[in-house]
Amino acid sequence: VRVAVELRRAYRLLNHGPATLVSAAHGSRHNVMAAQWVMPLDFDPPKLAVVVAADTFTRGLIEASGQLCVSLPTVGMADLVWAVGSASSAEVDKLERFHVATTQASKVTAPLIDGCVAWLECEVRPDVALARDHDLFIVEVVAAWADSDVWDGRELHFEGHPEKRTLHHVARGTFFATGERVKANEPG
């Protein structure tokens, strides 16, 4: 079940550095791309740093709409992540070509990608120099959701649902799955 995530805890969906799918929509066009270079930048209000290359179709949609969604795909979605990360889509509708189902977001026009385990709806904070010089976008998370199988209201847990673990891209279609929990002892 998809449940709302408190905004002040939304950074915990992304804190472990998972691979993501970044989606955007503007007018009648929409698109999705793979993005590993996404990380939290602040807690409350939650902000993210997102790298989106200049030659991508999704970038144009993000800049036109001022919005994007970040979805966290599972290990079973590795082929899809690699496919939408490799294919260009000025001409092809990647959502259609790769049979990607989506759900309407609550606060932005960008779609949420079905089958993922967490979703962050984001508004872009325009910064022309950052985008031009570094392909970097600073966005504010305005709504967040997670699959209640892996989100207990405070943290992600994958023990009971290994098939819902997230991915971490290494290079060229090779990923690491998210591994087991490690709890540090408090400093003595």
Next chain:
Amino acid sequence: VRVAVELRRAYRLLNHGPATLVSAAHGSRHNVMAAQWVMPLDFDPPKLAVVVAADTFTRGLIEASGQLCVSLPTVGMADLVWAVGSASSAEVDKLERFHVATTQASKVTAPLIDGCVAWLECEVRPDVALARDHDLFIVEVVAAWADSDVWDGRELHFEGHPEKRTLHHVARGTFFATGERVKANEPG
């Protein structure tokens, strides 16, 4: 054995989103802190985006020296990562207090943290507004190293050395270990 990593492949040390230790030195002072909000920003020359909070002692050393090192700790170092991430150190020498051994870097004054599996020596590209508004530093990797047990010259591999897997911080001293490799099929 610590081996040099080609700069154009240095992003692959950090691409999977591991927890890091960020170290810096200036004059007779040095320090280390935990940093999860570190990600690649460009391939060649390799650049990183690094978040360093304004109230940390390490930040002052980074700004004074214009340099920092990013080291990747292993699962066995979780207690240390949490300790140097929690303790403040305006007064305490964290390297000394937590018995952290270091090795001199090749191109920067910041020390490399022993026991880690990868190291990136970085020069800061000064951007006053980014640091002030977002605690964000853009750095260029000028040298990179990895433990040959886990680096084959192209990618990280942890199969043979589970004790050398990296960490991914979730929150409050809870981490995920880096999990098994997942290889995507090429899109059909």
